[in-house]
Amino acid sequence: MDPISSEASPSPTFTPDLSGWEALIPQVYDELRALAAHFLQRERRDHTLQPTALAHEAYLKLIRYTPTAVPDRQDFFIVASATIRRILINHAHHRRTLKRGGEANRLELTEQIMPADTTTDELLALNDALEQLATEDQTLAQLVELRFFAGLQTEEIANLLGISSRTVERRWNFARAWLRRHLCTGEGHAQ
Amino acid sequence: MPSSRFQQLEALYQQILNCPPEQRAARLKELCNSTRLLTEVQALLDHSTDQDILPAPAILQPISQTLQQMTQHWPTGYQLGAYTIDELIGSGGMGLVYRAHRTDGSYQAQVAIKVVRQAHIDRDLRDRFYRERQTLANLQHPNIARLLDGGTAPDGSPYLVMDYIIGESITTYCRRTALPLTQRLQLFIAVCHTVQYAHQNLVIHRDLKPGNILITAEGTPRLLDFGLAKLLDQDAAPLDTDNPQDRLKFMTPEYASPEQVRGESVSTATDLYSLGVILYELLTGVRPYDWPTRSLLDMERIICEQIPPTPSTQLRRQHHPRGRLAENPPVEAWPIPRLHHDLDLIVMKALRKEPNERYGSALQLAGDLQRYLTGYPILAEPSHRLYRLQKFCRRNRTIVLAITLLFFALLGGLITVSYQSRQIRLESQKATQLNQALRNILLAWDPLGEPLTDQLISDSFTTGQPQILSILQQFVRSVEQADITFPEVEAELRFLIGRIYLNHQYLDPADEQLVQALALQEKIYGREHPVTALTLAKLALLQNLRGHYDRAEQLARESLTIRRRTLPANHLHVAAGLSNLASILSNSNRHAEALPLLEEALAIRRKLYGAEDVEVAKARQNLATINFRLGDYATAEQQLTAAIDIYHRSRAIQHYNWLGLCRMRLAHVYLLTWKPAAAQEQLQQAHDIFNRYLEPDHPFIAEAQLLQAQLELQWHRYPQALLEAAHGCYSFQQRYSAAHPKTIQALHLISLAQQSLIRPGPYPIVGGLTKP
Numbered sequence: 001m002d003p004i005s006s007e008a009s010p011s012p013t014f015t016p017d018l019s020g021w022e023a024l025i026p027q028v029y030d031e032l033r034a035l036a037a038h039f040l041q042r043e044r045r046d047h048t049l050q051p052t053a054l055a056h057e058a059y060l061k062l063i064r065y066t067p068t069a070v071p072d073r074q075d076f077f078i079v080a081s082a083t084i085r086r087i088l089i090n091h092a093h094h095r096r097t098l099k100r101g102g103e104a105n106r107l108e109l110t111e112q113i114m115p116a117d118t119t120t121d122e123l124l125a126l127n128d129a130l131e132q133l134a135t136e137d138q139t140l141a142q143l144v145e146l147r148f149f150a151g152l153q154t155e156e157i158a159n160l161l162g163i164s165s166r167t168v169e170r171r172w173n174f175a176r177a178w179l180r181r182h183l184c185t186g187e188g189h190a191q
Numbered sequence: 192m193p194s195s196r197f198q199q200l201e202a203l204y205q206q207i208l209n210c211p212p213e214q215r216a217a218r219l220k221e222l223c224n225s226t227r228l229l230t231e232v233q234a235l236l237d238h239s240t241d242q243d244i245l246p247a248p249a250i251l252q253p254i255s256q257t258l259q260q261m262t263q264h265w266p267t268g269y270q271l272g273a274y275t276i277d278e279l280i281g282s283g284g285m286g287l288v289y290r291a292h293r294t295d296g297s298y299q300a301q302v303a304i305k306v307v308r309q310a311h312i313d314r315d316l317r318d319r320f321y322r323e324r325q326t327l328a329n330l331q332h333p334n335i336a337r338l339l340d341g342g343t344a345p346d347g348s349p350y351l352v353m354d355y356i357i358g359e360s361i362t363t364y365c366r367r368t369a370l371p372l373t374q375r376l377q378l379f380i381a382v383c384h385t386v387q388y389a390h391q392n393l394v395i396h397r398d399l400k401p402g403n404i405l406i407t408a409e410g411t412p413r414l415l416d417f418g419l420a421k422l423l424d425q426d427a428a429p430l431d432t433d434n435p436q437d438r439l440k441f442m443t444p445e446y447a448s449p450e451q452v453r454g455e456s457v458s459t460a461t462d463l464y465s466l467g468v469i470l471y472e473l474l475t476g477v478r479p480y481d482w483p484t485r486s487l488l489d490m491e492r493i494i495c496e497q498i499p500p501t502p503s504t505q506l507r508r509q510h511h512p513r514g515r516l517a518e519n520p521p522v523e524a525w526p527i528p529r530l531h532h533d534l535d536l537i538v539m540k541a542l543r544k545e546p547n548e549r550y551g552s553a554l555q556l557a558g559d560l561q562r563y564l565t566g567y568p569i570l571a572e573p574s575h576r577l578y579r580l581q582k583f584c585r586r587n588r589t590i591v592l593a594i595t596l597l598f599f600a601l602l603g604g605l606i607t608v609s610y611q612s613r614q615i616r617l618e619s620q621k622a623t624q625l626n627q628a629l630r631n632i633l634l635a636w637d638p639l640g641e642p643l644t645d646q647l648i649s650d651s652f653t654t655g656q657p658q659i660l661s662i663l664q665q666f667v668r669s670v671e672q673a674d675i676t677f678p679e680v681e682a683e684l685r686f687l688i689g690r691i692y693l694n695h696q697y698l699d700p701a702d703e704q705l706v707q708a709l710a711l712q713e714k715i716y717g718r719e720h721p722v723t724a725l726t727l728a729k730l731a732l733l734q735n736l737r738g739h740y741d742r743a744e745q746l747a748r749e750s751l752t753i754r755r756r757t758l759p760a761n762h763l764h765v766a767a768g769l770s771n772l773a774s775i776l777s778n779s780n781r782h783a784e785a786l787p788l789l790e791e792a793l794a795i796r797r798k799l800y801g802a803e804d805v806e807v808a809k810a811r812q813n814l815a816t817i818n819f820r821l822g823d824y825a826t827a828e829q830q831l832t833a834a835i836d837i838y839h840r841s842r843a844i845q846h847y848n849w850l851g852l853c854r855m856r857l858a859h860v861y862l863l864t865w866k867p868a869a870a871q872e873q874l875q876q877a878h879d880i881f882n883r884y885l886e887p888d889h890p891f892i893a894e895a896q897l898l899q900a901q902l903e904l905q906w907h908r909y910p911q912a913l914l915e916a917a918h919g920c921y922s923f924q925q926r927y928s929a930a931h932p933k934t935i936q937a938l939h940l941i942s943l944a945q946q947s948l949i950r951p952g953p954y955p956i957v958g959g960l961t962k963p
Contacts, residue, residue, distance in 0.1 A: 032254070080258055136197040151255030173208070173239065174201050180238040 032080065033087045077160055078142065081150035088149070089127050092120045122183075129182040133175065143168065144175050203232045208239065270294060272342045274304060274352065290355055301355040302339060305419075306348050324351070327418045330392055334385040336405075336415045356413045358405030362472055369526040375473050376560050382412050383466060383557035390459045390553060394418045397457055399465035400446040401472065445478050449495040449544045460546035463556060467541025467549070474534060475505040476525050479542065495544065501535040507710070532671050533563045660700075663692055667704065682711035686726055693733055696890045696926050705730050721764060724753040728771055735771075736890075738932055740779040747772040763806065766795040770813050782821050789814045805849075808837035812853050824860050831857045848891070851880035855895055862898060867905050874898055890933070893922035897933075900940050904947065913944035 126148075134141035139161070146152045146160065154172075158165040203222055210218050215236070223229035269276040274291040280303070281288040289304045327338045340352035359367070361382070365375055382404055389396065396403070396417050403415045444452070448464035451457060471479050479499030482490060500508065506529060537559050543549045550556040559569045667688055689704030705726055712723045727750035734743035751768035758764055769792035773785035793810040800806050815830035831853055838850040854877040861870035874895060881892045896919035903912035920937030927933060 077258070084254065136195075137201075150258065170205055171201075174204050174235070177204065177235045177239045180240060181234055184238065 032083050077146060077150050077152065077156075081145045081152075085127070085130075085145055085149040088123060092123045092127075096120050096124070125183055126179065129179050132182065133178060140171055140175050143171055144179070147172060200228070200231060200235070203228070204235050207232065207236060265289065271304065271344060271350065273340075274302065276304070277301070291352075298339075303336075303353045303355040304350050305353065306344060306350045326392075326394065330389060330394055330417055332385060332388045334381065334412055334414055335389065335417055336413050338417075351419070353415070354413075356405050356407065356415060358407040358413060360401040361404040361406055361412065361469065362401040364406040365473055366476070372474075372527050373564060375527075376564055378406070378410075378412060379466075379470055379473060380557045380560050382414070382469075383553040383560070385412065385414050386462055386466065387553040387557070389414075389417055390462070395457060395459055396462050396465070397451075398446070399462055399469065401469060404469070444482075444490045444494070445480075447494060448546070450546055452491045452494045458546060459552065460549050463541055463549045463553060464543075464546075466553065466556060467538055470541065471499070471502055471505075471538050474502045474527060474530060474538065476509065477505060479505075498544075499542065502538050503530040503532070503535050506530055531563070533569050537563065537569060660695075660697060663688060663695075663697075663700065667700075678711050678715055682708050682715060682722075685711070686729075689726075690729055693729055693736075695886065696736060698733055698737060698927070701733055702730075705733065719753055719757060721754060721757050724750045724757070724768070725764065727753070728768060731771055731775065735775045735778060737927065738778075740775055743775045744772065744779070747775055761795050761798050763796070763799060766792040766799075766806075766810070769795075770810065773813065773817070777817050777820060780820075782817050785817055786814075789817060803837060803840070805837055805841045808834040808841075808853075809849060811837075812849065812856070815853075815856060819856065819860060824864050828857065828860050828864075831860065847880050848884055851877045851884075851891065854880070855891070855898065858898055862901055862905070865905075867902055870898075870902055874902065888922040888925055890922060890926050893919040893926075893933070893937075896922075897937055897940060900944065904940075904944065907947075909944050909948045913941060913948065916940040916944055 130141055130144060133144065143157060143161065146157050152160070154165050154168045158168045161168070203219075206222065207215050207219055219229060219232060219236075223232060265271065265276045265279075267276060267278055271291070273294055275294045277290040277292060279287055280290045287306050289306070290301055291304045292301050293299075324338065324341050331337070336354040336356050338351060338353050341350060342352075343349050358364075361378065364370070365378070370378070386396065386399070394417055396414070398416060398419065399414075405413045405415060407413055446465040446468045448457075448461045451461055468479060480493050480497060482493070499505070506525075506527065509525065537556070540559075541549055541556055550559070555570070562569050685704045685708035689701050689708055692698075692701035692704060709723065709726045709730065712720070712726055716722050727746050731743045731746035731750060734740070734746060737743075747768065751765070751772055754762065754765050754768045769788045773788040773792070776782070776785040776788070789810065793807065793814060796804065796806045796810045811830045811834045815827040815834070818824075818830065819827040834853050835850065835857070838847075838853065854873045858870045858873035858877060861867070861873060878892075878895050878899075881889065881895060885891055896915045900912045900915035900919065903909070903915060916937055920934060920941060923931055923934040923937055
């Protein structure tokens with residue numbers, strides 16, 4: 001079906017307040033986790049709910065938890081990206097625990113959730129770096145989250161955050177450099 | 192000027208990056224006033240890249256796509272055919288739901304528009320879609336939201352236009368208004384009638400759930416989305432019925448029936464199942480199943496295999512202080528304190544896994560609920576019980592009527608008094624009196640208790656019919672139907688009924704009543720209470736009779752411990768507890784341990800009542816049993832004779848069965864000491880007592896029959912021995928079990944008698960003793 005886009009509502013005064021959204025994450029966590037599992041297990045015998053239904057369920061929950069009847073797409077993606085990030089990180093932690101515990105045979109289970117193309121350690125390191133970045137500039141960390149974890153493209157992010165596409169590109173470039181530097185050096189807080 | 196150091200860093204980075212690569216080094220030096228800043232920016236520039244930070248996990252792309260697709264929706268004012276979109280009001284498995292109105296104003300009311308997300312629909316399917324839609328549009332019922340219109344959006348998605356209902360789901364409504372049980376059931380009955388109407392018009396809902404049953408501001412139910420699931424299901428081409436993912440696409444698993452989950456054919460029984468789940472939720476506040484995961488395999492297994500706890504069990508669990516909600520108490524008190532057994536039966540019948548075992552129609556379900564509300568017997572009742580009761584009532588019209596009327600009159604009085612006592616502070620004295628009266632009536636049926644009058648006894652017990660069981664079943668029913676508001680009263684009644692069952696040695700129903708009494712008493716009084724201890728003692732006795740001595744001992748010990756802690760040291764109940772435990776120990780051949788307990792019990796009874804009381808006689812009788820088992824027949828005989836003497840002098844009718852037991856024991860002593868004539872005399876007297884007060888298959892009588900069989904063997908009257916042993920064997924098998932030690936003993940006697948019949952001669956061994 002063709003997308004019937006709602007007009008993007010740029011809100012220049014937008015200041016992300018992740019603390020409020022943190023509370024919403026548990027509400028959509030299960031659906032998005034199942035959604036992730038769905039795509040990862042596509043090759044296997046599929047025993048999860050249909051992806052659209054899952055996404056709807058997540059969306060519906062947000063309707064219930066947001067004061068306005070219709071969730072802002074912006075709100076939704078901020079929660080969704082933060083939730084997906086948490087799902088991946090939780091699984092990465094879990095996988096590392098299993099490895100340490102020598103339970104190699106149980107690893108297979110988590111492989112389903114954790115993509116094989118990104119290693120556990122890399123993902124955890126990125127998560128740490130992202131947390132540091134958030135202490136410096138929360139909006140930038142948000143941008144990374146939307147881009148990396150929700151997979152949104154430049155225009156989408158620009159619409160959601162109410163900034164120009166050019167700014168998104170420029171800031172994304174800087175964020176990458178900053179994160180890469182912190183990933184490579186593995187050093188702590190930049191002084 | 193950038194405010195923070197970080198922003199300064201980014202500003203510099205962006206500026207330098209804008210310069211052509213060859214000018215960057217110079218520009219950097221020019222802009223940075225400190226070496227540290229310069230190094231930092233340089234480091235960042237060194238890490239600048241066109242590539243991603245990490246390869247984005249492949250999983251993220253499809254998720255992102257799904258999320259983005261799903262969040263696309265029509266804005267307010269969007270024109271969809273003849274309708275103008277007002278707002279998005281919801282989203283479900285099949286697509287989004289909008290509130291809208293007719294653009295041309297020809298239809299004033301607001302409508303709900305459901306958009307179906309289906310990319311490909313071929314012409315055949317579309318035709319069928321429209322045909323089905325017509326059927327649904329013909330469904331005209333005040334409690335059903337109408338299907339008004341439909342069409343295809345510019346992008347090809349079909350949409351449906353329906354009545355826009357303002358209301359809340361039936362579960363939310365009941366919870367918010369704390370609707371009392373009766374009104375809840377009436378509301379649900381109205382829903383059943385609506386479903387029945389649709390079924391008569393050959394429309395199955397297929398997705399009944401609270402969200403589809405809205406209650407309007409006037410309190411009327413309106414059912415949404417009738418037949419929609421089928422419409423969409425047919426539409427979902429190509430539908431792969433082997434793929435559970437497709438099967439569940441439009442289903443709400445919490446309310447889905449086993450046949451739906453398995454992808455089998457769907458019938459009206461499917462809706463009845465969903466109604467069962469909703470009724471369950473209305474009665475208990477929770478759904479019948481817990482989902483450990485959202486995995487389809489788990490759901491399928493649970494829906495198809497797991498039998499949920501009955502609503503009343505669920506309710507007890509929810510509200511039990513130690514239940515799983517203990518840490519998480521419900522925000523508002525659940526308005527239904529407990530549920531009648533009939534409602535359990537009704538819900539469980541609706542929730543049967545096999546469609547043909549559920550109610551035949553929504554009307555039948557409604558009918559049973561109505562019958563429950565008006566106090567008629569329900570159809571979901573297990574048929575044999577109903578049959579037996581009816582049969583019994585037909586046979587014994589007068590007695591049942593008299594007792595039931597009396598019972599209800601008293602119970603009614605009790606409830607009225609309880610009600611009034613709240614209102615006009617008429618205190619519980621009257622309630623206690625009525626309770627006492629009720630007690631007496633019930634106790635009249637206790638073979639070891641105190642009968643009201645001799646008249647009652649001669650009327651009932653001497654007829655020799657096993658009617659007590661039916662009468663007790665009637666009592667249980669009465670108690671359950673009475674909607675007793677005071678748990679104390681229910682506990683007491685159940686205890687009494689359990690005790691009478693027990694003394695008649697109907698062990699299974701006794702167990703059931705006593706366990707329920709115990710649960711109530713624990714809640715009311717706590718475990719550490721003499722009342723609770725009494726029930727524990729009865730349960731110990733029950734296990735003792737079953738031959739489960741370990742369990743019996745455990746219960747008896749607990750009961751005794753509680754009594755010792757909560758009662759004076761010289762209380763009759765402490766003595767009874769001691770005797771109780773002693774009897775169990777003796778039954779498991781631990782006579783030496785039992786003896787001191789009985790001595791203590793005797794001492795307490797003596798202190799309380801003097802040497803000549805029947806309670807002392809009972810203690811002596813118990814001691815005699817131990818001495819008998821230890822082989823000390825002389826002492827046993829002496830103690831038994833003394834006890835019989837006391838019973839005779841007291842002339843108390845309630846002790847007659849004790850007297851019978853005493854005489855039977857004495858007969859056994861005489862039998863083993865080779866005094867057959869004396870044994871026969873005692874046994875005959877015991878027989879006379881038992882036959883008068885007990886049913887013909889009571890274990891006491893069976894016991895006497897086994898003794899008689901042994902006597903007959905001593906007299907070489909083998910056919911008679913065989914007959915007596917067979918009688919006893921039959922009773923033990925009926926009342927206890929085929930494997931009970933008593934049954935085995937009887938079988939042993941039968942085989943001895945048979946052998947002797949074949950090979951007549953002096954019978955060498957009786958009860959383990961050689962002939963002197």
